[in-house]
Amino acid sequence: MARNFEVFSGEVNLEKVEPLPEDFDPTAIIKDLLPPVVCNDAIVNGKEKKKEREIVLGRNVHTACLEVTEPDADDEVTGEREAYMASVLARYRKSLIERTKHHLGYPYNLDFDYGALAQLQHFSINNLGDPFIESNYGVHSRQFEVGVLDWFARLWELEKNEYWGYITNCGTEGNLHGILVGREVYPDGILYASAESHYSVFKAARMYRMECEKVKTLLSGEIDCEDFKAKLLLHKDKPAIINVNIGTTVKGAVDDLDLVIQTLEETGFTHDRFYIHCDGALFGLMMPFVKRAPKVTFKKPIGSVSVSGHKFVGCPMPCGVQITRLEHINALSRNVEYLASRDATIMGSRNGHAPLFLWYTLKPERVQRFPERSPEMSQECTLLEGPS
Amino acid sequence: MARNFEVFSGEVNLEKVEPLPEDFDPTAIIKDLLPPVVCNDAIVNGKEKKKEREIVLGRNVHTACLEVTEPDADDEVTGEREAYMASVLARYRKSLIERTKHHLGYPYNLDFDYGALAQLQHFSINNLGDPFIESNYGVHSRQFEVGVLDWFARLWELEKNEYWGYITNCGTEGNLHGILVGREVYPDGILYASAESHYSVFKAARMYRMECEKVKTLLSGEIDCEDFKAKLLLHKDKPAIINVNIGTTVKGAVDDLDLVIQTLEETGFTHDRFYIHCDGALFGLMMPFVKRAPKVTFKKPIGSVSVSGHKFVGCPMPCGVQITRLEHINALSRNVEYLASRDATIMGSRNGHAPLFLWYTLKPERVQRFPERSPEMSQECTLLEGPS
DSSP states (O other): HHHHHHHHHHHHHHHOOOOTTOOOOOOSSOOOOOOOOOOOOHHHHOOOOOOOOOOOOOOOOOOOOOOOOOSSOHHHHHHHHHHHHHHHHHHHHHHHHHHTTTOOEEEOOOOOOGGGGGGGGGGGEESSTTTTTTOOOOOOOOHHHHHHHHHHHHHOOOGGGGGGEEEEEEEEHHHHHHHHHHHHTTOOOOEEEESSSSSSHHHHHHHTOEEEEEEOOOOTTTHHHHHHHHHHHHHHSSEEEEEEESSTTTTTOOHHHHHHHHHHHHOOOOGGEEEEEEOOOOOOHHEEEEOOOOOOTTTTOOOOOEEEIIIIIOOOOOEEEEEHHHHHHHHHTTTHHHHTTOOOOOEEEEEEEHHHHHHTTTTTHHHHHHHHHHHHHHHTTTOOOOOO | HHHHHHHHHHHHHHOOOOOTTTTOTTSSOOOTTTOSSOOOOHHSSSOOOOOOOOOOOOOOOOOOOOOOOOOHHHHHHHHHHHHHHHHHHHHHHHHHHHHHHHHHTTTOOOOOOOOGGGGTTTTTOBBBBBBSSSSSOOOOHHHHHHHHHHHHHHHTOOOOOTTEEEESSSHHHHHHHHHHHHHHTTOOOOEEETTTTHHHHHHHHTTTOOOOOOOOOOOSSSHHHHHHHHHHTTTTTTTTTEEEBOOOOTOEEEEBBBHHHHHHHHHHHGGGGGGEEETTTTTTHGGGGGOOOOOOOSSSOOOOEEEEHHHIISSSOOEEEEEEEEEHHHHHHHHHHHHHHHSSSSSSSSSHHHHHHHHHHHHHHHHHHHHHHHHHHHHTTOOOOOOO
């Protein structure tokens, strides 16, 4: 996956980026303090340079960094700094406009318009913990959050009084949560995920100290159920926790949920011996609108579904939705450590603006356009790796 | 902790809330669809009702929920719904103003003014993964993020080329990360945390399947180093991972970092046998400005420090900062699973607006006011539990 990403990174993105306007000189104002507005030399200079990017974790390279200005007793200096900050922001905005125009390669829906939400931007809105448990902090948007959750529960056919969920910070949090719920339901369960699953799935396995079996994929990128079966047979004594991809990041492959369930059944795994988490980071939301696509529904024996909010719905900040069965969260709540924590989310504090955006963008005119946008988005995504 | 929280919840918050304006009728417009704008009856009706709140995890109670409106073929209906949404938002804004005015009980700094940032609000800014590794997604704010991180590294006296960190979604993510780094450095380490530590610390222990020793506290809420010593002596054979509180959520207690280190040394734990994570959700940022406060610095043998950005600095969305030693992240990177993930953060996608707010709010005039605000904020926090 990392390799695919790299091949792509050198190519598509840079070649499509137009140079910034000619009168744009990022170093013009305060030379000493000012690094390039955008990180990539290729863009700032208006030329295309192809270079291999090294991926070295734990490097701490200050390729681009805007210093936090320190207080100064001298008012004149302070005034200059104020002007400096204003100019940095103005130029940053300009670069965002350019980059947003040409951010080909990521399946983001940037078709959002939220004029009506602008009035709420300066409030510090925080949805603390469980969306269904009241908190002391009054400046929240739980009423919008629960409305959005209801909408998704309906989409995936889970009754209002049978689901639990929350608006996450991103698709990764959805995966981290879904797999954690699976592990809490089956503490000795083994995690099965196809090799083309998002990296957060394997990160979860490591974080949670779970045994993990990487399953082969078909050429299409779908999970290879023959290999899945073989691996299940090796561990018949332990419950199975399965990550099913509803759209992999690299090939946009959709695992055959029905075949996965059938394989489990054929191998002797009864419904009380497995937990399926559907990573629908992008397609989980589109699938119901695409004809003949494998259906994601809680009428099938699945445990949780997560999607990214910022990708298909379009939202100015990363966010996602996680829906699971209420019974699983009830199982967690019998655990005293979890009770003490008063919430079963991963993050304690959650951005209260995200539910507002989702609530607002899931409005009739936009939802009506989903079916027509789905195939187009789906094609855009193919062969591109998107972040979760 | 939960009990303290409850005692407080019934009292301070509600009694200080003024009723909404008399002409404000939340049910006036579309009666069927519209729940109260604020969850709590006590406020909407302009009366104070005290009631015990039950804390039951896994309940799915729709006390307040704003439905997502569905598409409708009838244009007239669509028009009405548009008007409905606009009115819901307008009234929501009104309730936010009220609640923001009277949100006593949470140590949030709401003294922010970010006029200059308004121009950036509609961009979908996403800092994917490691702040120091370039990503394909161009619409990011890494250059601001790294600037903020540099500032914090300087505050806690860690050299620019010796730290690693990132802007988190909240204090909880900082704790989850710090403790995970500790566990990766010492896989068989035991987690020690005082009973008054934030619940995310114990959540981490459970998530990461770590053995955890809850240490007693003094009356002040500080960790009891006598008990700490006794518990250390029980597990001399295993490394120690310690969560040190720089301001507990309930009593605002600051663990004596120096005494914790001394206790470790006296018990025979050499510096290569322990890892200290400092949970400075709120005070980690204030302490350097408060005279005679215990100093948080990487010149002492600590492994990581985290703070909440939205509390003291003031920021319209939850966020935080996590700083650790580069050498620890390098240790992680030698692990192949981590390498594959290309980033050592917990969440893959991160809100790119948060770094902009932090960068902007850490400007001279505001930083200059920190010392004078610190004692005041510190007092406000005492005896109140804040979210992380």
